[in-house]
Amino acid sequence: MSAYRYDEQHTPPPARQVTDVAVERFEHIFEVDPKLMTVHVAQQLFPNWDTLRIAASRGDHLEWMHRHWATEVVSGQELLDELDAGDGGR
Amino acid sequence: MTITGTAPQLSDRVLAELTDALGGEYVLTSKTARYNRARVPAPFPVHRWRERVPDLVVMPGSAEEVAEVVRIANAHRIPIVPRDGGTGLTDGAVPERRGIVVDVKRMNDIKEIDLDNRTCTVGTGINMLKLNEVLGTHGLIYPDDPASYPCSLVGGRIGTSGWSLVGSRFGHTRDLVLSFELVLPTGKLIRVGDGGGRKVSKSSSGYQLKHLFMGHQGTLGIATEATLKLYPKPEAEFSPFWAFSDFDSAYRCVGELARAGVATFAGAVLFDEWKVDYLRRDDEAYIPQPADVRALVCAVAYGNDDEVRAGGRRLLRIARDAGARYLGDEISHGDWAARHDRYATPLHGRTLAGQVAPMSWHCEDAAVNYTNLPAVRREWHAIVARLRDKHPIFDDWGMFFYTSADTGVDYLTEIDVGIWEQELDDAAWAAWVDAKRDIAAVALNHGGSISACHGSCREGEVDLVPLELGGGYDVMLQVKKALDPNNIMNPGKYGLQRAYEEAP
Numbered sequence: 001m002s003a004y005r006y007d008e009q010h011t012p013p014p015a016r017q018v019t020d021v022a023v024e025r026f027e028h029i030f031e032v033d034p035k036l037m038t039v040h041v042a043q044q045l046f047p048n049w050d051t052l053r054i055a056a057s058r059g060d061h062l063e064w065m066h067r068h069w070a071t072e073v074v075s076g077q078e079l080l081d082e083l084d085a086g087d088g089g090r
Numbered sequence: 091m092t093i094t095g096t097a098p099q100l101s102d103r104v105l106a107e108l109t110d111a112l113g114g115e116y117v118l119t120s121k122t123a124r125y126n127r128a129r130v131p132a133p134f135p136v137h138r139w140r141e142r143v144p145d146l147v148v149m150p151g152s153a154e155e156v157a158e159v160v161r162i163a164n165a166h167r168i169p170i171v172p173r174d175g176g177t178g179l180t181d182g183a184v185p186e187r188r189g190i191v192v193d194v195k196r197m198n199d200i201k202e203i204d205l206d207n208r209t210c211t212v213g214t215g216i217n218m219l220k221l222n223e224v225l226g227t228h229g230l231i232y233p234d235d236p237a238s239y240p241c242s243l244v245g246g247r248i249g250t251s252g253w254s255l256v257g258s259r260f261g262h263t264r265d266l267v268l269s270f271e272l273v274l275p276t277g278k279l280i281r282v283g284d285g286g287g288r289k290v291s292k293s294s295s296g297y298q299l300k301h302l303f304m305g306h307q308g309t310l311g312i313a314t315e316a317t318l319k320l321y322p323k324p325e326a327e328f329s330p331f332w333a334f335s336d337f338d339s340a341y342r343c344v345g346e347l348a349r350a351g352v353a354t355f356a357g358a359v360l361f362d363e364w365k366v367d368y369l370r371r372d373d374e375a376y377i378p379q380p381a382d383v384r385a386l387v388c389a390v391a392y393g394n395d396d397e398v399r400a401g402g403r404r405l406l407r408i409a410r411d412a413g414a415r416y417l418g419d420e421i422s423h424g425d426w427a428a429r430h431d432r433y434a435t436p437l438h439g440r441t442l443a444g445q446v447a448p449m450s451w452h453c454e455d456a457a458v459n460y461t462n463l464p465a466v467r468r469e470w471h472a473i474v475a476r477l478r479d480k481h482p483i484f485d486d487w488g489m490f491f492y493t494s495a496d497t498g499v500d501y502l503t504e505i506d507v508g509i510w511e512q513e514l515d516d517a518a519w520a521a522w523v524d525a526k527r528d529i530a531a532v533a534l535n536h537g538g539s540i541s542a543c544h545g546s547c548r549e550g551e552v553d554l555v556p557l558e559l560g561g562g563y564d565v566m567l568q569v570k571k572a573l574d575p576n577n578i579m580n581p582g583k584y585g586l587q588r589a590y591e592e593a594p
């Protein structure tokens with residue numbers, strides 16, 4: 001387990017502009033471009049671990065919802081590959 | 091005396107009678123208990139919150155206690171508002187004339203699971219998600235799946251005649267509830283179903299009263315217990331999402347998917363360009379999508395593994411032939427699993443200058459036939475654009491169209507609108523009410539119904555309900571007056587006070 005360093009946790013990685021309105025600091029975690037949050041709402045500061053925790057628990061929740069509704073999730077890509085191979089769909 | 095205006099303040103005598111019936115613990119008079127039950131998630135002018143606060147809240151624990159509360163209220167001519175999850179979007183659970191809110195959440199027990207007949211009997215305060223956690227251990231499911239699945243409850247589903255995201259496969263609340271017990275406005279306890287018999291799914295005996303007491307928004311009584319139809323928990327789930335570079339191709343594709351007659355088909359959804367633009371602002375799946383993604387389609391299938399795979403191949407082939415681009419397993423799986431939260435959660439919109447502003451989600455929904463969807467879409471966006479021009483506290487969050495049945499006949503048609511509630515003054519509210527009326531009128535002009543999902547009780551659209559139902563609305567007035575002679579049951583909703591003001 002690595003030590004918790006306050007400064008480290010409160011220094012987010014540099015933002016990469018992904019679109020006109022969104023930036024990305026951690027892989028696959030997008031944020032509204034801070035320039036758009038200057039007048040009516042203030043952006044909240046999260047320690048890095050909390051941002052990652054929120055994203056991970058979101059993933060857990062979605063997994064839970066799949067299991068709650070069905071035993072198995074069928075892959076569309078797998079079925080598409082079968083179709084492309086010419087052995088299904090009719 | 092019937093209740094036509096504001097109700098009288100509750101007397102100490104009424105309070106004493108209610109306390110005798112329920113015990114003091116379940117008669118709630120605190121400010122928090124009352125203010126928290128004054129609103130639902132549909133935006134409203136918060137500066138008028140006080141106008142909707144009930145005099146008190148009761149939380150009965152049994153049908154007999156509900157009946158006793160109703161008898162007391164009827165004897166004293168006090169308005170009663172049934173309330174379950176409080177998630178209804180047409181203000182059904184909002185007390186318009188003060189009085190007593192009957193919160194049925196304590197009645198949340200599972201009374202019976204009948205494995206052989208595939209039914210269960212529950213108190214109407216139970217939530218579907220919690221029920222399914224128990225049913226899942228028996229390999230069963232109760233597939234009533236609104237986007238509010240984690241927080242709406244069986245009694246509210248009955249009160250609204252709810253619409254389910256997988257209704258094209260399993261039916262909607264009206265199909266899934268076999269029978270239920272109900273306290274009439276006079277305090278009498280009856281059971282209604284498709285004829286008699288608690289667990290009968292089809293009867294030709296007598297009037298079909300189940301439908302009369304479903305979707306009445308608490309104006310005809312309080313459901314206390316329901317017997318539900320159960321299905322095997324699906325072995326397999328399939329939920330492909332596809333991208334299109336234009337709306338018209340996506341529209342054609344969704345029609346073909348819905349008309350294909352695939353037995354495991356549980357629904358198909360079409361998202362338009364406005365919805366895609368909205369998703370590009372805040373949704374992790376769509377922020378990185380290339381600019382030529384302009385419309386989306388999703389199809390869903392549930393059932394036995396072999397059947398879902400066979401049907402899935404057919405759906406994929408139809409989509410491929412219609413020019414769809416598969417968005418991949420990660421987006422397809424994740425977006426479907428996120429179906430219960432993605433519309434409401436952003437809780438912010440954009441001003442005209444593009445700045446983020448806190449906004450609540452509101453949706454206007456209608457039932458519209460497939461062939462009328464393009465025209466309704468054009469007219470609805472134009473209405474919201476005019477509204478936003480005048481009042482930039484509104485924001486068009488796009489539209490989607492979702493099959494209601496397994497044949498593709500009609501679609502839940504929804505426009506999502508962000509509303510900066512704290513800025514809603516009387517002028518902006520009046521403009522919103524006019525827009526809602528216009529939106530409802532468009533649905534009717536195109537041969538649809540004002541609501542597929544939530545009901546049509548709110549200011550604006552409610553004015554058009556008599557137009558939609560024609561002579562049927564007069565029958566509603568007569569039924570209301572016959573069953574609720576003193577107008578105590580959720581008075582003010584659906585304009586039903588007319589039954590007491592004039593001869594229908």
Ligand SMILES: Cc1cc2nc3c(=O)[nH]c(=O)nc-3n(C[C@H](O)[C@H](O)[C@H](O)COP(=O)(O)OP(=O)(O)OC[C@H]3O[C@@H](n4cnc5c(N)ncnc54)[C@H](O)[C@@H]3O)c2cc1C
Pocket residue numbers: 130131171172173174175176177178179181182183194214235236237238241242243244245246247248249250251252253254255306307308309311312313314430434543544580
């Ligand atoms: C994020 C979100 C997503 C939603 N998605 C959907 C959706 O996909 N499909 C859909 O159909 N709806 C949807 N809704 C609307 C709402 O969840 C449904 O209308 C739901 O059926 C309401 O249930 P509830 O338990 O919250 O009822 P409440 O809001 O408490 O009550 C709804 C109405 O029923 C009456 N009522 C409550 N309990 C009883 C009872 N025991 N007997 C008689 N009448 C009663 C009330 O007086 C009121 O008129 C959504 C709402 C939200 C906030």
